[in-house]
Amino acid sequence: MSAPTAEVLGQLWADGFTVVPAVVTDPLLERLRAEADALVAAFEDGHRSDDFWSFTREGESTPVLFRVHNLERQPGAPLAAGLFATGPLHHLAESILGCPARARVIAMIVKMPRVAAAVPWHRDRTDAEPGRAINLSLFLDDSDAANGCLEFVPGSHLLPDVADVAQAREAGPVLTVGALAGDVAVHDVRAVHASRPNPTERPRRSLVIEFIPDTTEAP
Known part of the structure; x- marks a missing residue:
């Protein structure tokens, strides 16, 4: 994998987010999709655990899966565990941070077709200085405004720790950030962001x- 361009890095440091295209391609991408399909199918077949997060829509009883936490520990996710341990996302993170990096947590975000809800505006955390903790989102499916893509308030990673998220969103601007399967969206954990619902027939x-830098003490 080539190093991110100066333009990509410039957008990340200025806006708090960027997209790096085609970081993962077939056959690994296709195998990761199959792994994701199996995890979703297990949930739909009745598998439940504290790591499979779901919600129930008003007036309905069927739970909707939206996240698989601690993905590296799931019996059905050896490829994801491999990405957590080493590989192209590690190389990308180290290129961005400019130093050896380590993975702190991995999860699969699931926007189920027709039923996925929006994720409210939030910051992942603020106990890290700008540019010292980043989230890399590897998209297994194309993501756009129709099926639940990410939205960001550019520059919001530079706001004070106590900044009000709702006020930041209202002040804007708000940018919609799409991505193709295999792309990686990178954002500072301090950035104000959200994601849309998925009323389409396509998964996201x-x-x-x-x-985080390898020398940083994890919170």
């Missing part, structure tokens, strides 16, 4: 890994 799944 991503593997999200937080990276």
